[in-house]
Amino acid sequence: MRWKGDVAIITGRYLSADESTIMELWSRARNGQSVLLRVHGVRPWFEITPHGRWKDGENHPNLPETYEEITEVRGPEMKWTYLGEKPVWKVFVKQPFMVPKIRQELSGKWTILSGDIPFVNRFFLDGDLSMHVTVDGEVCESEHPVDVCIDISMDEVKHCEPFPAPFKIFSFDLETSIAHDTILCAAAVIEDMGTGERERHTFSEDEQTILENLTKLVRETDPDIITGYNIDNFDMGRILDRANFVSGNDKEKKIRTLGWGRVSTDEQGRRRDTLFPTRGTSRAWNMAGRCVMDAWWQARQALRPQRETLKFVSTLLFPESEDMQKMDVDASKMDEEWKNRPEEVIEYCLRDAELPLDIMHKIQAFRRKEAVAAVAKVSLDTSANGTTSQLIDSLVIRMADRTGIGVPLTGSAERKEGQIEGGYVHDVEAGLHRWVAILDFKSMYPSIMIGKNICYTTRIDDMLSDAFSPEDYEKSPTGAKFCHDGIRRGMVPKLLEDLMSQRDVHKAGMRNASDEAQRSYHDQMQYAVKILMNSFYGVFASGFYRFTHRQLGESITAWARQNIKTIIQKLGDEGQHVVYSDTDSIFVKTPVDGVTDPRQAMIEFGHSTAERFSEKSAELEFETGMSVFFSHGAKKRYVGQVVWPEEKMMIKGYETQRTDSFRYLTEGMKNIFKHVLADDSEAAINLAIETISAVKKGDVPVRDLIMSKSCKGRWDRKRAKWDFSQDYANPDAMIQVRAARAIIDKGLPFTPGMKIAYIVTNAKNRPMEIKPWLEEDPVAEYDGQFYADRLATAFGRVTEAFDWSAKELLAGNRQTSLFSF
């Protein structure tokens, strides 16, 4: 029997059979079924080429045909490398896991190419496939817990236009004993994104039964994605630990308590690894067939919230929700709560299993990752949990394979020493400036890469410059040479151009969409394309990417600096006033002498200036027009009243933007800025003084003084405690570490990397005394002098422009300064 249809690939692995290698790809079909694709006929290989430059007729080392693991050596084929065209042999091996060893043994005589690409990637690379594919294969028996399993070959898979897959999501939460680390209860909410239906389950039996029932539920409901709040660092690890503990050496029991992977429980040996969730050294968890997405991680990336607790993020996203107003269980007294009111704890647990689902939908985490997967042509798991370089690899390697370019190993190039020089930041003039037009370069770094044909494959190495004449290439301001596209068109410029036009297609799709679903789809896709385009520069300027060289990054930024400095110079020569500039933007004052409508004049000036200085592949755009711009004179810190294209206040860099600040400061500063922009410095100063005086007197709710900083740290297995000394030179000198320690001492969970909230209670002592902020047990007192000083410093920087120092603000009058003269 055949099965035909469109599927979205979640993740994959390979299996070594006797004479072949099988790829297993787990997917969710458009029709809602979970489908396991067993791909046959793909053989593992890598490539070899002699070291150094190649001269025709030269001898090469003996081909490695005697190795038992090698089944065939094919070639040679001439391929491009940074040392010129070279003969490349394709070496087939019996199994993918044999590659590292052989690679190692051959590396003395041969340069290895394509030798570090995970085997499953070959599906996407060789077939030029993406996350969404159409398959037509023979249904086969499978012991794995899926709806359908089919056997296919690569020619039974075709590209499919992306579609919103009806994922099944499993969101869960555990409540655990502080005294014994045991699991007290658990809850899970399973959502079918196809129908929108949810089912809810709670578990409150003995620990082993809870683990078994959770595992059973995972296997029965067959989810594609596992989520929950902070599961990466807490719940997944706890499940692993407790399942191992209750199972001891009983393998069957371990399978019943921990067998979450989408594979048969009868798997033997190595294959069984993926039945159990694992987390190597990476951030993300791995298990066969499913993708683990932590709602905390997604929310922090999408929202950059001031604090990162589930309650804070939920209230931020759902301020109206009644659920959040309900009395909470005190997590710091969980054992007591569990003993006294288990029903409430279970209800609380269920709520905390459901909220992550709501959060993930609100920030559109699933659809965004799916769109990135579609654009970068990777699986959902790679999109959700992979690195930026894996996304870029996916596009670049498939192009290299199709255009005869050798793929070097990651780490094969010389490591970049020191930093490369970055963008140019112009000094900002302190004070108020009126009618300022902001001109921006459109996609500056991608445009330069396209325009100057910058790529690993177009760079002319000094060793090869004898083979080129000066008209073959362009020299960057740093002296690096990149050949013209007539000689060789770079892969990166080509890919970026393709992405740019893809984005245009989706933007048009958005405009022409007939319904919201279609508009949203195109929006997700255009956004994913934008993200990906902007990732190129960073990856190619990094020190360890396989297709990079420090000249690439250096040249891109050098050309960027040259472009922007030239324009600033020209504007200055014309008598225009450049107020500020950062990397790809120029802030210019509109000449308004004798003008009746300055706003209109600014719009016209903005457009005409942008047009005058635009060049091919260095296109300037008039993005924003401000009636007033203010800065106290520090780069990357300014505020403006935007009047075009819309009315809004724009603040950059200042404390209002910072998540390690506190609400009372950010709100106060915003209001001060309003007065400043309204040209009412007196009101600004009065407000500053009042605000400072109120906090000093202790009149401010402590809740408005919560500060928050992220805290690193790692679990020390041997000593069974959190270790901060790996991440901090002097851990006790760090406020957030002291706050984290206080939380840990209370028996509350600590998540490395998560922001820790605290109140300063006494800054006279050094290091200053702080108390962690816990919703269940709010801090009552604060150090008024400390907060007053902090406000005065921040406000003072602004009011200094109107001749009021921080000291004067604190004193509430100008007497101090008068006397000091």
Next chain:
DNA sequence: CAGGTATCCTAC
């Protein structure tokens, strides 16, 4: 109390 170091977070 000035100056140096470590760290956080932001703008681009």
Next chain:
DNA sequence: TAAGGTAGGATACCTG
């Protein structure tokens, strides 16, 4: 031993 970049402001702590 895992991996997009640099420029920049600001704070807390420590030292002499």
